[in-house]
Amino acid sequence: xxxxxxxxxxxxxxxxxxxxxxxxxxxxxxxxxxxxxxxxxxxxxxxxxxxxxxxxxxxxxxxxxxxxxxxxxxxxxxxxxxxxxxxxxxxxxxxxxxxxxxxxxxxxxxxxxxxxxxxxxxxxxxxxxxxxxxxxxxxxxxxxxxxxxxxxxxxxxxxxxxxxxxxxxxxxxxxxxxxxxxxxxxxxxxxxxxxxxxxxxxxxxxx
Numbered sequence: 686x687x688x689x690x691x692x693x694x695x696x697x698x699x700x701x702x703x704x705x706x707x708x709x710x711x712x713x714x715x716x717x718x719x720x721x722x723x724x725x726x727x728x729x730x731x732x733x734x735x736x737x738x739x740x741x742x743x744x745x746x747x748x749x750x751x752x753x754x755x756x757x758x759x760x761x762x763x764x765x766x767x768x769x770x771x772x773x774x775x776x777x778x779x780x781x782x783x784x785x786x787x788x789x790x791x792x793x794x795x796x797x798x799x800x801x802x803x804x805x806x807x808x809x810x811x812x813x814x815x816x817x818x819x820x821x822x823x824x825x826x827x828x829x830x831x832x833x834x835x836x837x838x839x840x841x842x843x844x845x846x847x848x849x850x851x852x853x854x855x856x857x858x859x860x861x862x863x864x865x866x867x868x869x870x871x872x873x874x875x876x877x878x879x880x881x882x883x884x885x886x887x888x889x890x891x892x
């Protein structure tokens with residue numbers, strides 16, 4: 686699907702927790718003003734899962750550790766398809782829609798297989814291809830420091846070693862998930878200003 690057909694371009698930013706995705710997307714959206722809209726792919730299902738698991742358990746467990754990855758992946762894809770179906774006209778009012786996370790997130794964070802995986806991949810193929818997919822590659826050590834600074838659930842409940850190991854696992858997961866997907870790698874270990882300037886330049890180069 687081309688931008689000319691759908692009427693807007695898509696920027697999607699991927700990366701492990703603490704890589705700076707949300708801050709980056711927000712800054713780019715602010716710089717572009719009314720020409721851009723900031724979004725998160727599959728905005729609803731994470732909240733549903735948290736309400737089902739995290740709140741009743743008083744945050745003693747994460748929904749990611751209870752609800753099978755294959756089920757979460759399918760729910761996220763269905764949510765994303767509905768998102769584009771119902772918000773297409775709203776998105777078309779902007780030149781760019783900027784996404785904090787994209788489909789590779791599901792491959793990395795929703796581990797586990799099911800008999801429905803092929804069907805899920807076919808459904809995911811109904812979604813548009815981003816005009817610019819960026820992997821904000823941040824080293825697990827740097828990302829762990831940021832996660833601890835902002836007070837994430839994992840920082841509050843896990844040891845520093847466990848957090849670092851998990852972020853390392855996720856970083857390797859992105860290596861696999863993006864191995865055959867066209868994307869641009871941006872060094873997320875640098876300061877936020879340098880990352881922002883590089884990405885804003887990439888967006889402007891696309892047009």
